[in-house]
Structure formats: structure tokens, C-alpha cells
Amino acid sequence: MKIAVYGASGYQGKLVLAELAHRNIDMLLAGRNAKRLREAAATVGTADTLQRVADTDDHDALVAAFRGCDAVINCAGPFTSSGPAVVRAAIAAGCHYVDTAGEQLYTKAVFDTFAGAAERAGVTVIPATNDGCVPGDLVAHLIAERVQPIEEITVSHFVVGGVGFSRGSLRSAVDTMDTIKAGGLSYDDGDWRIGIPARLAAVTLPDAPQPTEMVKCPLSEVVTIPRHVPVRHVESLVDAAVGAQLGTPLTPQIIDSLPEGPAQEDRRTQRFTYLVDAIGHDGRTARGTVRGHDTYGSTAVIAVEAARRLVADGAEPGVLAPAQAYDPTSFLAFLAPHGISWTISVSAARRTDPAGNAQENRRLRPT
Structure with a gap:
């Protein structure tokens, strides 16, 4: 090989x-x-x-x-x-x-x-x-095996710690700044569309006392999940602090003056949590939680x-x-020794959104 x-x-x-x-x-x-x-x-x-x-x-x-x-x-x-x-x-x-x-x-x-x-x-x-799309996509597939049919999925990324972005990531952000500012694509009623407002402004992390402010962010899971999960709506969010960093205007000269990427010690102290929140047609909700450290190393x-x-x-x-392409459980099990863990929880029929707010059941409209 x-x-x-x-x-x-x-x-x-x-x-x-x-x-x-x-x-x-x-x-x-x-x-x-x-x-x-x-x-x-x-x-x-x-x-x-x-x-x-x-x-x-x-x-x-x-x-x-x-x-x-x-x-x-x-x-x-x-x-x-x-x-x-x-x-x-x-x-x-x-x-x-x-x-x-x-x-x-x-x-x-x-x-x-x-x-x-x-x-x-x-x-x-x-x-x-990458560190987000692969585990998020795999977990979404496992959620779909437990809750069918699914009406909507929200993918949320949270990253904390002292790690900045590499020069390459910053150049990519500059190259796609218009898409970042527009919030990127959502999948809605059978197609991918840009300019659809986020349905959520805040998401509550596991065991967190208060919701975290979120903004739309163009994550690749919106593109991949609907290809294997029957779902009516998919959107992706990132915590507002990271969104502000991504949206900061930078010149090529400023990027070239920065370190090539985060130091190894900074990567070691970084933590990420990725959530895949699904709402089923029958009112059940499911949450997939992916946790790990060191986005670049992962x-x-x-x-x-x-x-x-x-x-x-x-x-x-x-x-x-x-x-x-991959068996979800097998690939996720491979990641465990590398510090990436995942869980899935499924609720009863009483329905809440990822911010913790009760919702009325809505029927799935045909696409």
C-alpha cells in the first residue's frame, strides 16, 4: 500500500x-x-x-x-x-x-x-x-437507524482551548468569506439552498447550565448527511465566538506573518464537542455527541x-x-484510542429543540 x-x-x-x-x-x-x-x-x-x-x-x-x-x-x-x-x-x-x-x-x-x-x-x-465531518456523518447514520423518519437535523460545533487556526485554514476562510458570512448551505425539502436563516440561535451543551449562542456556519455535514439519511432539513451551526474568529477579515500579509499553526502543547489542551441533534416525525428526539481534543491531529x-x-x-x-463508504460503528471504534468518544441518546415523544425548548409536533410534509 x-x-x-x-x-x-x-x-x-x-x-x-x-x-x-x-x-x-x-x-x-x-x-x-x-x-x-x-x-x-x-x-x-x-x-x-x-x-x-x-x-x-x-x-x-x-x-x-x-x-x-x-x-x-x-x-x-x-x-x-x-x-x-x-x-x-x-x-x-x-x-x-x-x-x-x-x-x-x-x-x-x-x-x-x-x-x-x-x-x-x-x-x-x-x-x-476531517475531525468534524467524518464522526458527525457516521453518528448521524447511527441516529437514523434508531429514529425514523427524521424531520430535521442540526449539527453544532463547539471548540474550546488555546488553539488558533493554521495559515492554511485562514487562507481557506478568506477564500470562502462570502459563504461564511452568508451562513452557507442548508438542506431543505430535497435540495441544498443558501440564504436560509438558522432555525436556532442557541444550543445547550450536555450538562451546561445555559444555552450557548450560535451562528450558522458552512459545515460539510450538511452536504454529506442527506445522501444517506432521509431527512427534510439539515443545518449547521458553530458557537458565536468561533464564528467571529472565522469572519475576521485578514490580508495575505497578516496571514503570512502568523505562525504556521498551533503549537503542539496548545493542540493538546484544546477540546471539541460536536452535536448532531435530530427530531423525528413521531416527536422523538435524538442527540449524538462527539468529544475529542486536537482538531488538526484528529x-x-x-x-x-x-x-x-x-x-x-x-x-x-x-x-x-x-x-x-465505511461501517460507522467500526470507524468510530477505531477513533476511541485516539481520544475521540461518541454517544447517542434518544428521548421519548415529548419534543424539545437543541436549545431545550419544548415544541409542538409537526407533521412531515412530503417532498
């Missing part, structure tokens, strides 16, 4: 390299700059590993870089502008593909653009194999395992959501 890492010299890319090395998986480093690739390989102790230079505007070079590999992990953002070229090249080279993207419209574009090509090539493409673990499983176990060809 050989896995290529594109964007290997970036902050997230080096964490992925370290995870591959830790698991003794053969790798290939690919990126735009030969000097930076050599430095990245030396940093993670893989100086003798094969390295290939290819830019995203050179399709033939990208395809040649991936030849002989079984899968590609793309860590090179902003994905909205550069990601499609890497997906296209991976498919042309006959490689399975995953990426660490957190850009919602890019995730949807991968489904819309590459499904047919991936099927014809016999490869599987899974965008957004993303490296998840992306490597996502690519490894595609090579070792296979999946249907095409562009898939995580729960369409």
Missing part, C-alpha cells in the same frame, strides 16, 4: 505524514515546491521517502506524481480554488482520494462534478475526511484511516459520504 500526500509540506500535511510514518504506511510526498517537500520529509523523519513536484495547474504532472500510488490524501488548501485539479488527477491516475477540506461548497462541488468520472475509473472519492488520524480503509477494504466507486 502506498499513499500519496499532496500538500505534504503544509501544516496539516506534515501531521498526516507523521501519522503515516507512525503506522508504517508507505508514502509519497507531493506538492508545488521541491525545497519545502525536502524540509517536510526531514521534519517527520522520512527524508528518504519519494518526493514528486507538481503544481495544480499542470494536470499531466499531477497524474504522473500519483502514478503507482493506491490513494491520495489532499491537504493543500484553499480547496475551493485548487482542490478540483487534485481530485481530477487522482481519478486519472486510478487512485482513491480523500482530503482534509472544511470548505462546504467545495465538498458539494466534488459530489456534483466527479461522481461519474470516479465510477468509471473504479475509484472512491471522499471529501472532507484530522490527520481520520484522513489516514479513511484512505487506508479504501485501499485495504474497498468501497463502492464514486463520490461517497463517509457513512456510505
Whole structure:
């Protein structure tokens, strides 16, 4: 098994390299700059590993870089502008593909653009194999097995601790600022739409005395969950403090002056909680809770395992959501030793929203 890492010299890319090395998986480093690739390989102790230079505007070079590999992990953002070229090249080279993207419209574009090509090539493409989308998508599928049919799902992200964003994440935020300010897509009545106001302004964390103020945020779970869960409405929220950080205007010069990414000690003290709240047609509610630490380190673990499983176990060809490619319980169990836990609770028919407010039952309208 050989896995290529594109964007290997970036902050997230080096964490992925370290995870591959830790698991003794053969790798290939690919990126735009030969000097930076050599430095990245030396940093993670893989100086003798094969390295290939290819830019995203050179399709033939990208395809040649991936030849002989079984899968590609793309860590090179902003994905909205550069990601499609890497997906296209991976498919042309006959490689399975995953990426660490957190850009919602890019995730949807991968489904819309590459499904047919991936099927014809016999490869599987899974965008957004990151700390939030994979566990959230898998937990949503498990909730749907317990509560059917589901009327609406709200995905909420909470991150606390001293960790900032990497330069790559900030560049992605700048590249998609209009989408962030608009709140991104919601899934509503059978299609994805932008500009739909959030149904909730606050969400109560488990055991929290008071609700937390929330804002709409373009998370990829809105794109993936409706592909395997019959549901009428899906939206995604983030706590208002993180939303304010994402919406802060930054120039390229300011980003370049910042550290490459959070220090290891800061990552160690960070904590995240991701909630998947579902309301069933029969009035029952369900909550999936995912907890962990170190978003960037967790993303490296998840992306490597996502690519490894595609090579070792296979999946249907095409562009898939995580729960369409992997057994949810098995993948989530794999994450437990890496500090990621999950629970699902299902209520009786008395219905409350994620903010803890009682609601009247509403019938599911046909789509």
C-alpha cells in the first residue's frame, strides 16, 4: 500500500505524514515546491521517502506524481480554488482520494462534478475526511437507524482551548468569506439552498447550565448527511465566538506573518464537542455527541484511516459520504484510542429543540 500526500509540506500535511510514518504506511510526498517537500520529509523523519513536484495547474504532472500510488490524501488548501485539479488527477491516475477540506461548497462541488468520472475509473472519492465531518456523518447514520423518519437535523460545533487556526485554514476562510458570512448551505425539502436563516440561535451543551449562542456556519455535514439519511432539513451551526474568529477579515500579509499553526502543547489542551441533534416525525428526539481534543491531529488520524480503509477494504466507486463508504460503528471504534468518544441518546415523544425548548409536533410534509 502506498499513499500519496499532496500538500505534504503544509501544516496539516506534515501531521498526516507523521501519522503515516507512525503506522508504517508507505508514502509519497507531493506538492508545488521541491525545497519545502525536502524540509517536510526531514521534519517527520522520512527524508528518504519519494518526493514528486507538481503544481495544480499542470494536470499531466499531477497524474504522473500519483502514478503507482493506491490513494491520495489532499491537504493543500484553499480547496475551493485548487482542490478540483487534485481530485481530477487522482481519478486519472486510478487512485482513491480523500482530503482534509472544511470548505462546504467545495465538498458539494466534488459530489456534483466527479461522481461519474470516479465510477468509471473504479475509484472512491471522499471529501472532507476531517475531525468534524467524518464522526458527525457516521453518528448521524447511527441516529437514523434508531429514529425514523427524521424531520430535521442540526449539527453544532463547539471548540474550546488555546488553539488558533493554521495559515492554511485562514487562507481557506478568506477564500470562502462570502459563504461564511452568508451562513452557507442548508438542506431543505430535497435540495441544498443558501440564504436560509438558522432555525436556532442557541444550543445547550450536555450538562451546561445555559444555552450557548450560535451562528450558522458552512459545515460539510450538511452536504454529506442527506445522501444517506432521509431527512427534510439539515443545518449547521458553530458557537458565536468561533464564528467571529472565522469572519475576521485578514490580508495575505497578516496571514503570512502568523505562525504556521498551533503549537503542539496548545493542540493538546484544546477540546471539541460536536452535536448532531435530530427530531423525528413521531416527536422523538435524538442527540449524538462527539468529544475529542486536537482538531488538526484528529484530522490527520481520520484522513489516514479513511484512505487506508479504501485501499485495504474497498468501497463502492464514486463520490461517497463517509457513512456510505465505511461501517460507522467500526470507524468510530477505531477513533476511541485516539481520544475521540461518541454517544447517542434518544428521548421519548415529548419534543424539545437543541436549545431545550419544548415544541409542538409537526407533521412531515412530503417532498
